[in-house]
Structures are given as C-alpha cells and as structure tokens.
Amino acid sequence: MPPRFTDLVKTLPESVPFVGPETHERQRGKPFIARIGANESVFGPSPKAVKAMCAAAEDVWKYCDAESYELKHALAAHHDVAAENIVIGEGIDGLLGLVVRMLVEQADTVITSAGAYPTFNYHVTGFGGELIKVPYAGDYEDPDALLDAARAHDAKLVYIANPDNPMGTAHNADVIARMIAESPENTVLCLDEAYAEFADPDIAPPLDTNVPNVIRFRTFSKAYGMAGARIGYAIASPELARAFDKVRNHFGVNKIAQEGARAALEDQAYLADVQANVIAARARIKAIAADNGLSVVPSQTNFVAVDCGRDGDFAKRVLSHLVEQGVFVRMPGVPPLDRCIRVSAGTDADLDAFAAELPKALYAAADPG
C-alpha cells in the first residue's frame, strides 16, 4: 500500500519548474560552452564574499544564527528600514513558498501574468491555490489587468516582477507606486525585485513599510552573484514579516550564505563593476542580434529577450539548436512572448560562443526538415 498522501499532494505532478543546466549537460553527455540561460551572474560574487564564505566553511560545524541578526541589521541599514521589516530566507524561491503557505489554502485565488515566474506558480499549485493568469500588455506585465483580476476574484495574492522576468522590461516607480496604492486591502501584493540592482534607479518606488499588504523580494542570487548560496530577503510590514516565524525553517538559512551575503552587501564597489559589465553585455547581445537581423526587447535586467522574428515554434527550434550546439539559453513559455529567446549577460567568451552559434541555429531552425 502506498503512503497516504494528502488529497492535495495526490493531485500534484512530480514536476520541476525548470530543467537545470546540469541536467541538460548529463543528457548531452558534455558540458555547455556558454551557460547563459538561468540569469546567473557569470561575473561571480565579490572576492570579499568568497573570502567570507571560505572563512565560514571552517566554522560550518555551527548551526546558523536562526535570527540572521547581523545580516538583517546590515540590510536594514542599507535600505533605511527597521530590522523588523526584513525576513531572510533561502532565496526568493524559499520566501515565495512561505508567503504562499501563509496565505493560500485550497481554492484561494492568486493572480499572476501568463508567462511570468514558473516557480511562483509551482508554490501556488503546491498549496492548492487557483491561479488566474492575465496577459502581458505587449512586453510588459500589466498592473491594471493584475489589479482588476485581483478585485474580480477576491485574490489572496497578486504577483508582479519589476523588472520583469522573462522579458526584462520594467515599469517606472510611479506605475508601481500606483499599483501599491490601488491594491485591494484584502490582497497581498508580491513585488519581486530580484533584478532591481540591474535597473535604472527610478523604477523602484520608495520603501513604505507601513503598508500592510505589500511584500517586496530581493536576492543575493543575481547582481551579487550568489545563486548557489540560496539567500534572499523580503521587506514587509512588521506584522507580515513576523508571521514568517510561524512557518519558516528557523535554522534553515545556511551560515556560509549569511556570511557571504554580508560581505557582498558591503562591497558596493564590486556591485558597480558587475552592473557595468551587465550593461556592456546587454549592448553586445543587442549587437549580436542585429548582426543576425533580429531585434531585442529593451532590458533592465542581466538578460535580454532576443526576438527571433517569427512564432514560438521557430524560437523553440532556435533554442533547441543553441542548446544542442552548447549554448544554454531559455525562453518564455507562452505566446506572444515565446517569439523570443532569453539570453543572460555573459562573459566575452560566453557571448563569443553565442555570436558564433546563433547564425547556425537560426539557419537550422529556418529549415526544420
């Protein structure tokens, strides 16, 4: 007799929101020549963060500080909020899972955009929520449509990423500020700012930690180059932040990540270098696209959506050929966004490989026979 799983768990697929590059590599039987598909920061973490993580490795026999006290206070100072407004977690993925668990029970409604972050959807489905997806407006998530749906369905949660993933676009701060102001008070607005450090400073509205129904997510996975360390944070009202203590894995944020994050945050000069590298890489991806007669979606992130100029089937073939040729990229999952492939900011060598392989992939994709 199989274990008596809950009724909900019985309905869930054994799914993964993304196939990881290592899985592709095992299937291919050889490593990628360019790993520019997961919006990782190929420029790596600050050397000071690496040093802090090595030092922490010696000390890793100790459990982490369950309160993440030092990091929490450093982040509070950095953002000019109180420590009680900060929640440290195992990346934004981990924090999104917790916020969904706290708010969503079976048949509760959650609003997101069709084509937006799949891991958020994985969590909502995993806790029995009903996802309602609204279309993008062009290459932008549509705040008005999201709020209309939240009102119409009395949603517990509404999700938006600014800057957006997978398209890389961003709304200006006033648009997001208006969205915050107009969110139904019964709905918690999840504002995913994973890519904020790559964007123009004027896209993020000021942090107002008195608003009870907004939670903003930041991470060390992207601009700080620490995706594998699994550490991110949320900024919220004290009440919402405190509620995480009801459900979080209190000793779950690993010690090496906590120490590394603190050192990374202190090294803002290194962050500035990464930001400059990303701006240069975005320009190069645009130029490579143009060399192939393709346009790009203007990006405020560390990736660029390259418009392959035809439909989703064509872009999918381009992507398959690139992956086969050793260039790991990904693409949006729904039309019309899926006319694009999504290319992360790479090193010069990564983008040399992309430049060399893209024409072949386009040629092969044009002739599916």
Next chain:
Amino acid sequence: MPPRFTDLVKTLPESVPFVGPETHERQRGKPFIARIGANESVFGPSPKAVKAMCAAAEDVWKYCDAESYELKHALAAHHDVAAENIVIGEGIDGLLGLVVRMLVEQADTVITSAGAYPTFNYHVTGFGGELIKVPYAGDYEDPDALLDAARAHDAKLVYIANPDNPMGTAHNADVIARMIAESPENTVLCLDEAYAEFADPDIAPPLDTNVPNVIRFRTFSKAYGMAGARIGYAIASPELARAFDKVRNHFGVNKIAQEGARAALEDQAYLADVQANVIAARARIKAIAADNGLSVVPSQTNFVAVDCGRDGDFAKRVLSHLVEQGVFVRMPGVPPLDRCIRVSAGTDADLDAFAAELPKALYAAADPG
C-alpha cells in the same frame, strides 16, 4: 487590515523550536566560553570538505544542481542502495517539513514521544496535524507504545529517533527491524538516524528500500560537522522518494553544501577520527559528572545526558547557571527526562570549562535563594 492568513496559520504561534546560541549570546552581551549545547561537532568538518566548500564558493554564482546528481549517486554507492532511493534536502529539518507536508493535513494524527525532537513537532503543528505523544520507557523511546498509538489513532506518521535525542540511548537493530515489520501499513515510520555514525554499528537495521512505509533520515550536520551547511538526506522506497519532487524547493540545496558533503563522505578516515574524539569526550563528560557525584545516561551519540540527581526544576537551575557562566548546554523538556542536562561532546578546552563551571552551577542551583 492585516493580510488574510489561512485559518491554520492564524492559530500558529510565532515560535522557534530552539533558542539559538547566538541569541543567548546577544542576550548575555558576551560569547559563550563553551558551545556544547546543540550537538554540533566541535571537531569540525573534514579539511577536504572545507577545501571543497572554498572551491565551490568561487563557483557560487551558479545555481545548484537541482537533482544533486553527484552527491545522490555517491550516497547510493555508500549505502549500497539505488540513487532513486535517496532524497537530498536542506538538513533533516527541511526533509521532515516536506514529509509532514506530503502526508499530514488538518486533523491527521501523528505519533511521537513526549520529549522527542521539537522541530518535528513544529512541522506537524505547522501543517495542522494532531500530535499524540507517548512516554519514554525509562530513558528509551518506546517502539511498542509508539506503534500501539499509531494503530489506535490510525496515524499518518510515527516518529522515532535511533539513537535518540535528547537522551542519547539507542535500541539494537533487531528492535528497530521489528518496529519496521510491525508498523501499520497505513502509517509511515520516520526513522531519524541523525546520530547513527556515533553509535555501535549494530543499532541500525539493514536498509530495505522495498518497504513502502519507512523513511530513514541521515545528515551531514552531526558526525560530518556541517550543521551550518544545511544538508541531509532521506532513504526511502522509490515511490516515496519521488513524491518529494511534488513539493520540494528544487533548486534549494545550496551548491556549497552539495560539494562539501561529497568531499566529507569521501573522507571516511576523518570521520573515524571524529568518532574516536566523540568516544573520548563522552568518557570525559561521564568522569566530570562522577567527580560531582552525578551519573550519566549511556550514550550512543555525540552528547551525554547528565543526570543532575533531582527534579526538573533543579536541573533547570543548573542549566541556567551554566549558561550564565558561559557554558551553553540544553536539556530535555519533559519529566522525568528533565532531571538531566544534555552536554555535547566538546574539545578539551570546552570540557575543561564544563568541569570548572559544573560544580559552581550545582552549588548555586542547590541554594535557589
């Protein structure tokens, strides 16, 4: 208006299963002189594991391998089971949370022992389960009482740790094998073997991965000295192991921990040194207790329950004085186990401090005025 938390979450306290030593230190305003309260391995991780973690820190810009392929296969070879029997997770704490989530919904019954691992209870309560606690039989968890309760309450889950925490005792393999054989097929037996590497080899029954309703938990937090890295694993039938893919945070096991764990597993010579150090430390704790007229509970773990010879109030005063004097220890939470304080295997310096402070703590505790 506060966020609309789920009905279950509204009932949960903002609790933490344990107060961490860093929290105590901040309250005291100074560091502990001996950190021997959380059953961490003061002997640290293998130097080869530290080296692997440092190397991984350079590469931490990459997300982890979501399948933990290399580590999973290394563990499968180590235990002579198939990779499909292994689940890698964020420590046993993380894995326990997932197994509870998969099996327990509101009003489902779960069986454990009164005084056993609080974090398991935290997860059960967190998912709405009803805990039924059976007493220890002396200083041992009571397999028959646990199974009787599982049958009587049609329990979804029954939890036992072998060796036990907080008492340090262990049943022989035949007792646990009989418990596995006699577990109701409707009940999943959670066998927590976090301390197995410190015990006599004959306490763990052979791994039989055909049994659908048993899941065994191991960790790199204890004997491998990597508590702060947050990595552990479960061994189960392929069906139960696969079910984790429905709910786990697929990219959640940090890359540094995966690399460190692999190197730690390979360095069995270092593990043997740690095991010898722990045996010596247990003997020394016993001798220190004897010097103070106290006895100990025979231990199969990296900690020793020191019987303070009176009731729980007395032991609690002893513990408070020790903590105040700079020696971090913990104690069981329920009578009659709470006549003991729980002292982790320490370095010579740690146990020198314990030897110096215990008599003062006993003296102060004897005169509460």
